[in-house]
Amino acid sequence: MKLLTKTNLYYTLFALIIFIIGGFAFFYIIQNEIYEEIDEALLFRKDTIIKQLNSGGEKYIKELAAGGEVSINRINDKSGIPLGISDTLIFNPGEKEGEQFRRLSFITDINNTPYHINILRSVTDSDSLVDGIAMAVSIIFSLLLGGGALLNYYISKRIWKPFYSVLDKIKDYRPAGEIIGGFPASNISEFSKLNDVIERLVAKVQNDFINLKQFTENASHEIQTPLAVIKTKSEMLLQREDLDLKTLKEIMSINETATRLSKLNQALLQLMKIENLQYQESEKIDLGRLLETKLEKLNELITMKNIKLTKTINKIVFVNMNSSLADILLSNLLNNSIKHNIYGGEININLTQDSLSIKNTGNDLKIRPEKLFGRFVKESNSHESIGLGLSIVKQICDNNKFNVNYIYQHPIHEIKITF
Amino acid sequence: MKLLLVEDEKELASDISKYLIEEGYLIESASTYNEGREKLSLYDYDCVIIDITLPGGNGLDLIRMIKEKLLNTGIIIISAKNSLDDRIMGLETGSDDYLTKPFYLSELNARIKSILRRRNFSGNKEIIIDEIKMTLNDSQILIYDKPLSLTKKEYELLLFFAANINRVITKESIAEHLWGDSIDTTDSFDFIYTHIKNLRKKILDLGGKDHIQTIYGMGYKFIIL
Known part of the structure; x- marks a missing residue:
């Protein structure tokens, strides 16, 4: 009211x-x-x-x-x-x-x-x-x-105008989005005070956001260098012939852990960048073609896992989105369908004008389906899986206002994206 | 072959140098932008390995400087930044390769060799290891002059081994070299095993030697017998 x-x-x-x-x-x-x-x-x-x-x-x-x-x-x-x-x-x-x-x-x-x-x-x-x-x-x-109603209409139209225009501006405000400002001046002291406060608040939020973004990015990059040192040192140690196998294996484990940490760091950074709308420029993406290119690259893995691939790809599906995001999206989905597949399984890809569905065979889901898009959710106990792939998929879909759904009908896992 | 490494992290620089020296290269190191600039203006290098973020300046400017000298110098960027934009920017300035930190030394080594081969127009692009002779222009391999037919991945694998002879190469580094990020490592180990088994068999079938040593639980080593 x-x-x-x-x-x-x-x-x-x-x-x-x-x-x-x-x-x-x-x-x-x-x-x-x-x-x-x-x-x-x-x-x-x-x-x-x-x-x-x-x-x-x-x-x-x-x-x-x-x-x-x-x-x-x-x-x-x-x-x-x-x-x-x-x-x-x-x-x-x-x-x-x-x-x-x-x-x-x-x-x-x-x-x-x-x-x-x-x-x-x-x-x-x-x-x-x-x-x-x-x-x-x-x-x-x-x-x-009647007079009151008329007066009301007039008041809300004229006197409350600056208030509603401010409201409109801040309604869709996201620190990652475009900068807002230039609120209409008002001679009503409450409104001009509100404008002042909001303007200052937005400036502060914007500032904090940029600082945090820079800090995270810097921290994330700075971490990579020490990790590189750990990896290089351990790789050098692996070359030592005077060390026994047991020691070498420990060193190997250090090396693997450093790799995992670095991948985790990169995935988190990527997720943050997507969340912060750092992939802005969008273009017309030929999804069918991109999908075929990706599949070609993954063909070897599919063959080696003896997976039967069936696909129905509409050749004229174009979506407006960032090319890097489209690439990440398809890579994550296709990689998942192979990674979590079983030997001799199946992958079924269906691209239509308004949706992309990727179905694959796989082991039973150990976690609740609605948790699947959460962060650090892993289906397997595998150390290799970071558990951010689907969160990234979800975030990309959210950014582009796509709908993403997971459907499980034993033994088929399906991820369906509706554009 | 003379290389220049411009990297501000001392520990990393010293390990990279050590690894590459063992490969038979002459390595010079610079740890700041100015030092790198000075070395580049004084000497010519066959290949330069450059970090982008340097104290005192940007590595990309050093690359532009090399390009201005119009030298036939190979350039590899090693950077902690791995976004597509950073890569594109790095490659646009004229570098030959972009390697994200952290990386495997065996990978860096293989890439340096590949660049040096590409840059070396005059020399014959051949690798001869014992009885194995690889001509890279036509991807042909001869074992005791008998042609060896390999799949694409087996060929890449042999080339990776050839770049890192007598080194312990971990399964992870092989997986990353062959497939990049798009593979679950547990899967990849089986694939690598299959590829290596096939490669070894094909070489042995032509009367070649058993060069590939398995180091249990860790990886492989390509040795000259």
């Missing part, structure tokens, strides 16, 4: 309460005013009636009662008759409902005869009063709502 919608909702709720309370207050105040007017009129009428009766006597009684507003009855007993002003309902046969009246009841003597006199005055129907007030209140209320 938008901030404005939310605040507006609260305003509306508050306004609703105010309008309800206000409506009732309005109703009672107006009703009160009306009663007061009527009561005043009734008392005035009482005075005139008494004056008329006192001067004119009984001949006026008929005349007065003729209007229907005044009723005059002769009484014997004064007690038991309610006096004063009160509300009363009188049935109106025309409208078939009670009509509200205000009644002034009093007793006066005419020629020493007591008469009970009632004066009635119709009160404006309270129902129609309520209707009128409700109508007025709802008109004001809807004006307020």
Whole structure:
């Protein structure tokens, strides 16, 4: 929910309460005013009636009662008759409902005869009063709502514009991606403060990122040289004829470990570079051709492992991606399909317009399939496998917004990439 | 043959020198950019082995300097950087080969020999080891003048051995030489075994000697009997 919608909702709720309370207050105040007017009129009428009766006597009684507003009855007993002003309902046969009246009841003597006199005055129907007030209140209320919505639209369009443009800019921000900046200036202090803070934050993130990247790269390269020294020294030692076989084997193991460490280092560096989007330039890659070239190079390994290769390669599949990444991607996938294959197994490659599927026979997976793309996940206990190949594949696919899936149906492992 | 090694890591430089001296080369070493520059301006070398990142300057500038002198000098870059861009940049300046650290000395040795052979236009490109005579222009091998037919990999393997005679060559270095990174080493050992078995058999069948010694668990050694 938008901030404005939310605040507006609260305003509306508050306004609703105010309008309800206000409506009732309005109703009672107006009703009160009306009663007061009527009561005043009734008392005035009482005075005139008494004056008329006192001067004119009984001949006026008929005349007065003729209007229907005044009723005059002769009484014997004064007690038991309610006096004063009160509300009363009188049935109106025309409208078939009670009509509200205000009644002034009093007793006066005419020629020493007591008469009970009632004066009635119709009160404006309270129902129609309520209707009128409700109508007025709802008109004001809807004006307020509609106006609020319009105002909201205007505000979010104009006043919040810098905010949304900043939001748009930082939404897809990645330190590895392009540098962002140049936020639109705003005369609203909160927004300009936000801009300042974000700009400083981005600059810091960018700076830290570059430092970290350089550090990692440098560290990774610097490690290679000492490793080269270890490897060269051990290789020199292997040439020594005065050493016994046992010692030589230990030296050999040092040499192998140094090799592994260096490969690991290189693979991690590669993964980091891909993650950091350091392979930017993309071009149209002829996947079919690249695949054929790769297969040709691996042909010997496939033959030596007695693997049966079947392939359906669409000749006109082009994807836009970095050529180095395409090379790494296919190499890793094909190498995996051979490395993890069994002697006399099968590889099936299927390249279509929108997907590449590589199926190969192999031993059962010892780890959970969803973990396969994780780092340092090894299928075998083999020391040779570094366990980064598929993470690199995944990262390349992520960078290019390809979908990569692993499917296992005993004994076929399938990696499918959807472009 | 006179070589120049420009490498700032002393230990590495001394081992490379030792290995190459044993191969019969004359080696001079430089450990900084300026030292390398000085040596290159004073003397001519058959092959130069250069590290890119040097104290005082960039190895690529040294390569440009060699190219300006228009000498028929072989150039091998040895660098810790192994990205494609670095390789392309290195080769574009005119170097003959690019070797990523860490590397096997046997590999470096084989590559130096290959470059020297390619650079040596006048001489006949022949390698003669005992009864084996390899003519490299047409990839022909004769054993006691009888032609030996080898597969591509067997040929590469024999050439690798020929470059590293009397050296212990590990299985890993053979695997890397023949297939690069694209192989699981456990697999490769079987393949290497097969290749060596076939190579040995083919040489023996033509009456050749058993040059390839197996050093159990480690690798092989090509010896002159």
